[in-house]
Amino acid sequence: MNVVTRFAPSPTGYLHIGGARTAIFNYLFAKKHSGKYLVRIEDTDKNRSSEEAIKAIYKGLKWLNVNSDHEIVYQSQNLNSHIKVAYELLKKGHAYKCYLNSDELEKLRIKSRENGIPIKSPWRNKKELDDNKNKKFVIRLKMPSYGTTTIDDIVQGKVTVKNEILDDMVILRSDNTPTYMLSSVVDDNDMGITHIIRGDDHFNNAFRQIQIIKYLNWNIPYYAHIPLIHGTDGAKLSKRHGATSLFHYHDLGYTSDAMFSYLLQLGWSAKNDADYCIDRATKLFALENVSKSPAKFDLKKLKNINAKNLNSMKISDIYKLVVDRFSLSLNNDEQKRFKSLLPELLKRVQVYTDLEFEFDWLFQKDFFCKDKNYQLKLQKHDLMLKEIGSQLKECEWTVENIKNTLNQYILHKSLTFKDIGPILRIALTGKTNSPDLVSIIYELGCTITVNRLNYKY
RNA sequence: GGUCCCUUCGUCUAAUGGUUAGGACUCAGCCCUUUCACGGCUGCAAUAGGGGUUCGAAUCCCCUAGGGAUCACCA
Numbered sequence: 001m002n003v004v005t006r007f008a009p010s011p012t013g014y015l016h017i018g019g020a021r022t023a024i025f026n027y028l029f030a031k032k033h034s035g036k037y038l039v040r041i042e043d044t045d046k047n048r049s050s051e052e053a054i055k056a057i058y059k060g061l062k063w064l065n066v067n068s069d070h071e072i073v074y075q076s077q078n079l080n081s082h083i084k085v086a087y088e089l090l091k092k093g094h095a096y097k098c099y100l101n102s103d104e105l106e107k108l109r110i111k112s113r114e115n116g117i118p119i120k121s122p123w124r125n126k127k128e129l130d131d132n133k134n135k136k137f138v139i140r141l142k143m144p145s146y147g148t149t150t151i152d153d154i155v156q157g158k159v160t161v162k163n164e165i166l167d168d169m170v171i172l173r174s175d176n177t178p179t180y181m182l183s184s185v186v187d188d189n190d191m192g193i194t195h196i197i198r199g200d201d202h203f204n205n206a207f208r209q210i211q212i213i214k215y216l217n218w219n220i221p222y223y224a225h226i227p228l229i230h231g232t233d234g235a236k237l238s239k240r241h242g243a244t245s246l247f248h249y250h251d252l253g254y255t256s257d258a259m260f261s262y263l264l265q266l267g268w269s270a271k272n273d274a275d276y277c278i279d280r281a282t283k284l285f286a287l288e289n290v291s292k293s294p295a296k297f298d299l300k301k302l303k304n305i306n307a308k309n310l311n312s313m314k315i316s317d318i319y320k321l322v323v324d325r326f327s328l329s330l331n332n333d334e335q336k337r338f339k340s341l342l343p344e345l346l347k348r349v350q351v352y353t354d355l356e357f358e359f360d361w362l363f364q365k366d367f368f369c370k371d372k373n374y375q376l377k378l379q380k381h382d383l384m385l386k387e388i389g390s391q392l393k394e395c396e397w398t399v400e401n402i403k404n405t406l407n408q409y410i411l412h413k414s415l416t417f418k419d420i421g422p423i424l425r426i427a428l429t430g431k432t433n434s435p436d437l438v439s440i441i442y443e444l445g446c447t448i449t450v451n452r453l454n455y456k457y
Numbered sequence: 458g459g460u461c462c463c464u465u466c467g468u469c470u471a472a473u474g475g476u477u478a479g480g481a482c483u484c485a486g487c488c489c490u491u492u493c494a495c496g497g498c499u500g501c502a503a504u505a506g507g508g509g510u511u512c513g514a515a516u517c518c519c520c521u522a523g524g525g526a527u528c529a530c531c532a
Contacts, residue, residue: 433493
């Protein structure tokens with residue numbers, strides 16, 4: 001079977017974390033089976049859709065590296081074929097015109113909710129009357145009123161529902177536009193989608209949509225309804241749980257690989273942690289071991305994964321990421337310094353944007369410590385810093401020599417490294433913690449080091 | 458409320474009738490150490506509750522409780 005999957009977001013805002021995960025699952029499943037993964041923008045609600053949102057979604061998918069294998073489909077461009085299908089169903093007697101106005105509908109809705117039965121329009125069994133010709137109507141699908149419908153969902157398992165609980169859903173609005181319920185089914189069919197992988201908030205829809213497919217004798221796709229991502233309180237992830245925009249995490253300094261692998265392990269489980277990376281997951285992914293229960297979004301775990309990812313990336317890649325992000329223009333010395341220190345610096349951050357806090361001592365030529373309390377300490381050890389500076393000035397600039405110079409100094413003064421370390425660190429970086437001092441001194445170079453040690457506070 | 462789904466450490470999960478219920482994150486402690494980290498080691502911590510079936514149940518069945526999704530001329 002040639003597998004074809006699709007990710008079908010509606011462009012009403014940025015790409016949501018949950019949506020991103022759905023895209024990942026669709027992408028992975030298609031790749032695993034050497035199939036195709038497509039993207040379709042469901043923009044049939046003109047009031048809520050926007051060009052901006054489309055761009056945001058596209059940007060998010062691109063960042064995540066789950067781009068459509070074909071040109072992106074815009075549902076709004078297929079409206080005519082959807083309308084045609086609505087009328088075909090009407091003609092075949094599987095749908096009917098309903099002239100109910102909103103007040104009448106509201107009354108029916110209240111009543112049906114009280115009785116626990118779905119809305120059945122009185123127009124279902126009426127013949128169309130001549131005097132209704134000019135009245136507005138919607139087209140509703142005539143749901144089977146007896147029997148059952150079973151879906152063998154790849155994730156949810158075999159689920160059976162009584163047809164009598166299915167409502168006669170609207171497939172064509174009174175303004176002659178198709179609803180999602182119709183459009184989605186028609187597009188899936190036209191695009192040859194074999195596997196519908198989506199959030200399980202759509203599970204109930206599947207039982208209704210499948211009726212259209214049956215009436216039209218189309219191929220019934222495989223369904224896989226994946227559980228939603230929840231916030232820490234157990235409710236569907238929403239803005240009050242913090243950032244739900246995928247791209248927001250890009251802005252915060254997470255890498256797309258980390259995001260990908262975190263989202264993937266929310267629901268799907270591999271044998272090894274390493275299998276959550278994009279390449280390996282492409283070979284291993286299976287819908288069968290997607291969990292049925294929703295997972296809670298855990299920022300701490302994400303951070304941990306991101307930190308690991310940062311430290312496994314090629315230095316040249318992460319270097320480029322940081323330089324681009326902060327629009328750094330570095331001279332040769334600074335580039336070399338940054339690249340050399342980067343591996344050590346990365347061990348200290350979980351998101352790469354936190355590297356920004358190291359920029360001043362790293363790149364400012366005339367850097368000095370700004371903290372008043374630290375300045376007092378430096379004043380107190382003014383002489384010591386000067387002495388060390390002058391000795392460093394004499395040595396040939398290698399890591400080994402720098403180390404020896406410092407060791408000789410403490411030896412002569414009967415000190416330990418702990419006596420000079422913290423002061424040196426503050427003088428050179430303005431901070432009480434940093435990577436190894438010797439490598440910092442080496443990378444900063446003789447001139448800058450000595451200048452900082454001689455600074456008059 | 459109707460319908461559907463779910464329930465293993467705090468979190469993500471493994472274990473598809475036989476394991477001392479495993480791993481990862483978090484947290485705590487220790488080691489390493491010039492600081493902060495990284496790393497290494499150790500520890501805390503779970504089968505929602507109750508009934509069955511079975512020699513044996515996290516696993517199969519039933520009930521209860523809790524949680525979630527959905528019930529639009531939105532998608």
